[in-house]
Amino acid sequence: MDAESLLLSLELASGSGQGLSPDRRASLLTSLTLVKRDYRFDRVLFWGRILGLVADYYIAQGLSEDQLAPRKTLYSLNCMEWSLLPPATEEMATQTSVVKGRFMGDPSHEYEHTEVQKVNEGEKVFEEEVVVQIKEETRLVSVIDQIDKAVAIVPRGALFKTPFGSINVNRTFEGLSLSEAKKLSSYFHFKEPVELKNKTLLEKADMDPSLDFMDSLEHDIPKVEP
Amino acid sequence: MGDPPPNPDSPSQPTSSRRNSQLSERWRSQEQPRPQPTVPYEVQQTPPDAQIPRSSQEVVSSQTNLRGWSQRASLTQNENLMLQAEEAQLGGIEYSSLNTGFPSEIQPQPYLSEGRFQVTRDASLMLQQLQQGEGNLFQQLEAAYQEPGANLLGQFTMYQRDLQFGQSAEHGPYLRDDPALQFSPSELGFMPFSMEMPEPEPRELAVQNAKAYLLQTSVNCDLSLYEHLVNLLTKILNQRPENPLFLLESLNRTTQWEWFHPKLDTLRDDPEMQPIYEMAERQKALFGGSGGGEGEQEMEEEVAETAVPNIMEKAFYFEQAGVGLGSDESFRIFMALKQLVEQQPILTCRFWGKILGLSRSYLVAEVEFREGEEEGEEEEMEEMMEGGDVMETHGEEEGEEEEKIPDVIPKPTWKPPPAIPKEESRSGANKYLYFVCNEPGQPWARLPHVTPIQIVQARKIKKFFTGYLDAPVISYPPFPGNEANYLRAQIARISAATQISPLGFYQFGEEEGDEEEEGGAGRDSYEENPDFDGIPVLELVDSMANWVHHTQHILPQGRCTWVNPLQKTEEEEELGEEEEKADEGMEEVEQEVGPPLLTPLSEDAEIMHMSPWTARLSCSLSPQYSVAVVRSNLWPGACAYASGKKFENIYIGWGHKYSPENFNPPLPAPIQQEYPSGPEIMEMSDPTVEEEQALKAAQEQVLAASEEEEEDEDEDEDEDQDD
Numbered sequence: 001m002d003a004e005s006l007l008l009s010l011e012l013a014s015g016s017g018q019g020l021s022p023d024r025r026a027s028l029l030t031s032l033t034l035v036k037r038d039y040r041f042d043r044v045l046f047w048g049r050i051l052g053l054v055a056d057y058y059i060a061q062g063l064s065e066d067q068l069a070p071r072k073t074l075y076s077l078n079c080m081e082w083s084l085l086p087p088a089t090e091e092m093a094t095q096t097s098v099v100k101g102r103f104m105g106d107p108s109h110e111y112e113h114t115e116v117q118k119v120n121e122g123e124k125v126f127e128e129e130v131v132v133q134i135k136e137e138t139r140l141v142s143v144i145d146q147i148d149k150a151v152a153i154v155p156r157g158a159l160f161k162t163p164f165g166s167i168n169v170n171r172t173f174e175g176l177s178l179s180e181a182k183k184l185s186s187y188f189h190f191k192e193p194v195e196l197k198n199k200t201l202l203e204k205a206d207m208d209p210s211l212d213f214m215d216s217l218e219h220d221i222p223k224v225e226p
Numbered sequence: 227m228g229d230p231p232p233n234p235d236s237p238s239q240p241t242s243s244r245r246n247s248q249l250s251e252r253w254r255s256q257e258q259p260r261p262q263p264t265v266p267y268e269v270q271q272t273p274p275d276a277q278i279p280r281s282s283q284e285v286v287s288s289q290t291n292l293r294g295w296s297q298r299a300s301l302t303q304n305e306n307l308m309l310q311a312e313e314a315q316l317g318g319i320e321y322s323s324l325n326t327g328f329p330s331e332i333q334p335q336p337y338l339s340e341g342r343f344q345v346t347r348d349a350s351l352m353l354q355q356l357q358q359g360e361g362n363l364f365q366q367l368e369a370a371y372q373e374p375g376a377n378l379l380g381q382f383t384m385y386q387r388d389l390q391f392g393q394s395a396e397h398g399p400y401l402r403d404d405p406a407l408q409f410s411p412s413e414l415g416f417m418p419f420s421m422e423m424p425e426p427e428p429r430e431l432a433v434q435n436a437k438a439y440l441l442q443t444s445v446n447c448d449l450s451l452y453e454h455l456v457n458l459l460t461k462i463l464n465q466r467p468e469n470p471l472f473l474l475e476s477l478n479r480t481t482q483w484e485w486f487h488p489k490l491d492t493l494r495d496d497p498e499m500q501p502i503y504e505m506a507e508r509q510k511a512l513f514g515g516s517g518g519g520e521g522e523q524e525m526e527e528e529v530a531e532t533a534v535p536n537i538m539e540k541a542f543y544f545e546q547a548g549v550g551l552g553s554d555e556s557f558r559i560f561m562a563l564k565q566l567v568e569q570q571p572i573l574t575c576r577f578w579g580k581i582l583g584l585s586r587s588y589l590v591a592e593v594e595f596r597e598g599e600e601e602g603e604e605e606e607m608e609e610m611m612e613g614g615d616v617m618e619t620h621g622e623e624e625g626e627e628e629e630k631i632p633d634v635i636p637k638p639t640w641k642p643p644p645a646i647p648k649e650e651s652r653s654g655a656n657k658y659l660y661f662v663c664n665e666p667g668q669p670w671a672r673l674p675h676v677t678p679i680q681i682v683q684a685r686k687i688k689k690f691f692t693g694y695l696d697a698p699v700i701s702y703p704p705f706p707g708n709e710a711n712y713l714r715a716q717i718a719r720i721s722a723a724t725q726i727s728p729l730g731f732y733q734f735g736e737e738e739g740d741e742e743e744e745g746g747a748g749r750d751s752y753e754e755n756p757d758f759d760g761i762p763v764l765e766l767v768d769s770m771a772n773w774v775h776h777t778q779h780i781l782p783q784g785r786c787t788w789v790n791p792l793q794k795t796e797e798e799e800e801l802g803e804e805e806e807k808a809d810e811g812m813e814e815v816e817q818e819v820g821p822p823l824l825t826p827l828s829e830d831a832e833i834m835h836m837s838p839w840t841a842r843l844s845c846s847l848s849p850q851y852s853v854a855v856v857r858s859n860l861w862p863g864a865c866a867y868a869s870g871k872k873f874e875n876i877y878i879g880w881g882h883k884y885s886p887e888n889f890n891p892p893l894p895a896p897i898q899q900e901y902p903s904g905p906e907i908m909e910m911s912d913p914t915v916e917e918e919q920a921l922k923a924a925q926e927q928v929l930a931a932s933e934e935e936e937e938d939e940d941e942d943e944d945e946d947q948d949d
Binding site for chain 2: 011014015016017018019020021022023024051053054078100101102178
């Protein structure tokens with residue numbers, strides 16, 4: 001949720017039972033403004049909160065002018081001091097997929113995972129049990145990335161693509177109508193499109209190139225009735 | 227008004243006959259029975275305009291005429307006279323144009339413009355005819371409803387005209403329902419209904435019945451055939467398409483569609499957002515109750531003890547903890563709980579929490595009824611179930627008797643495991659009653675009590691809630707019940723696992739029986755400790771030993787107090803003692819024991835080297851004013867706060883337990899063993915038809931052979947006797 005409209009968005013999202021205490025809200029409002037100034041972001045979004053056993057992580061993301069450019073992710077434990085996280089890579093994803101269970105809440109905590117690896121020593125090849133250390137920070141990064149890829153959505157019309165290729169916020173977007181809001185096809189994944197080129201010509205004929213440049217939610221699996 | 231010119235030649239007859247049949251159907255719909263004038267063909271030469279054959283153009287004008295008829299009010303006598311006069315003037319012109327003879331030469335336009343006059347003229351002509359006592363009125367009427375000059379005379383001659391018809395000439399001629407008539411209703415017009423009805427005659431009665439039949443509304447909608455036809459013809463006459471007969475089918479469909487989709491004004495917006503308005507209406511009703519109670523007495527009552535908890539205060543504390551539904555929503559929930567307390571005889575009430583669902587969510591209220599109040603409903607449900615059982619046993623007995631007569635089918639040795647009885651109300655898992663609703667403002671629905679088997683099965687499955695209480699729960703292993711039962715089972719499990727309170731808030735009552743006597747079941751009741759001082763927040767956060775469970779743990783059996791399923795009950799003794807003796811020797815069920823009531827949280831088992839509870843201060847920046855918050859790691863969404871002497875539990879979540887692994891439904895059971903083939907039971911294939919027939923033939927042969935032998939023997943005997 002946008003840092004500027006944070007309080008309103010929190011009210012609207014309160015149906016799920018997750019909320020922020022007043023002190024956190026106040027600290028977020030102040031610190032996010034400072035983050036925006038320091039990192040020269042165009043927009044700062046409060047991404048959310050990841051609950052840990054000892055402490056919780058509060059995550060924020062900063063966007064530059066081009067909305068679809070890779071976002072910078074920051075985390076904080078007290079909503080005041082924010083630290084930048086490294087960008088996510090494929091290797092991180094595979095590495096952290098073996099870790100299960102809750103987050104500890106300590107970014108320097110290291111998960112230990114024993115693996116059986118083949119080690120080449122000269123001509124001998126033998127297996128060795130290697131204990132791989134995975135930092136919680138890495139896990140945090142890959143988890144945030146996975147969540148973003150899966151469920152970060154924008155409504156159709158909120159972003160538009162200029163002929164130069166950059167993607168901007170649509171200032172004239174007034175929201176979806178009631179009937180449109182019920183359809184899954186009016187929401188897009190907020191990431192680089194993957195399925196777009198697989199669409200048939202018929203479907204492409206109906207699309208507006210300035211608005212329909214991302215994957216819609218229609219064909220996601222598992223299928224759910226709206 | 228002179229006599230109408232002679233009829234045109236018979237070639238015009240066929241076309242007009244087609245039109246006539248259509249018109250006749252139309253006329254049949256008329257309420258007023260009109261005697262069918264049976265005018266001989268020769269006489270038909272007289273009527274005016276009914277002569278000229280028509281093409282489709284005529285149909286157009288006929289429809290115009292119809293429209294003219296339908297739009298007109300009843301034609302008064304005065305009008306008739308007037309029109310007669312006009313007609314006299316126009317008659318010549320009309321006849322000349324009409325007498326040109328054939329469809330291709332006739333221009334509909336002049337008729338369109340004169341449509342109304344033509345109709346009225348025709349009516350007046352018919353009047354004249356009637357008054358003249360000739361039998362051609364019917365034809366004239368027919369002609370009137372078609373364009374002038376329509377040649378219906380051929381058919382009309384078959385009908386007698388009623389002499390009484392003259393008095394109310396504005397009524398249409400209504401044809402008898404005779405398929406030989408070959409009239410077309412689209413060509414026939416009809417006069418508007420006039421109140422001056424002559425005495426009903428059999429034909430009139432028939433037409434009345436016909437119209438009543440047409441007026442009856444169809445099963446699916448409120449539209450009757452009569453109305454639909456009126457709409458259709460009106461629309462056709464309004465729009466005047468080029469080839470209406472050809473378009474009749476599509477026009478029919480369009481008219482029907484338009485009836486159900488009234489065209490909205492394109493300049494104004496529709497009132498929108500109906501669901502929001504409905505919701506607001508319902509919520510307004512919530513607030514309406516408070517407006518009524520203005521009297522002093524009522525205020526006092528309200529100020530005094532009510533069962534409704536102080537939701538707003540608890541919401542405030544939960545908000546400090548970072549859990550909650552928002553203050554507006556909390557207030558609405560408060561009003562909804564107040565409504566519930568007013569509707570039901572409730573002793574204590576608590577907002578248990580919210581369970582999210584796919585389509586809708588559930589707001590759950592935990593209540594306790596006053597003494598003796600809830601028994602009524604329970605008894606009814608039990609009686610129904612017992613009635614069902616009695617029926618089943620009767621069925622079984624009858625079945626057994628029947629079975630004894632023919633072959634005795636080997637009974638399977640598998641017996642279902644004995645059903646574990648559910649706990650009594652107000653005890654164990656059924657200690658509280660739960661009411662649910664989807665939104666504040668909607669009526670509260672009561673959840674049934676939970677049975678042990680439901681809890682056992684609920685542990686094995688993981689299904690999201692849809693939000694509809696009667697939705698089926700389709701799963702493997704099959705869940706015995708619908709979503710209401712599954713919801714209740716999950717509520718029971720969550721309550722048993724996550725309802726906690728600071729140590730010392732509750733204590734056991736002093737007069738309790740010995741633990742040994744109760745078989746180690748432990749105490750199952752507690753009461754508030756009046757001397758509770760409150761534990762400092764920091765201590766609450768530091769150690770889990772300062773919190774205790776105040777709900778009973780649910781045993782693997784599904785109950786809180788253990789029940790031996792093999793215990794002899796009276797019913798079992800009646801049925802069969804032999805079977806029981808066999809069982810006793812084989813199985814011995816261990817008594818299941820769970821942690822006793824008021825166990826501290828520190829005794830809870832760990833999940834994957836992880837403590838099942840997380841405790842925090844709500845605000846680290848101001849520890850002196852913060853509350854202690856404890857979240858459950860086993861049931862994500864369960865949260866409790868404590869501050870001073872106040873504490874509360876809440877659950878807001880999806881209703882599922884935490885599992886580090888993804889959920890894997892259990893595999894189906896292995897296939898059961900078949901009976902081994904042995905001397906007693908051996909599988910053989912059934913004989914085919916050929917084999918059976920061969921066997922039958924062989925048997926007949928044997929029979930025939932034996933009969934011959936007998937005959938031979940008889941003959942021998944006879945011979946012997948003779949001898």
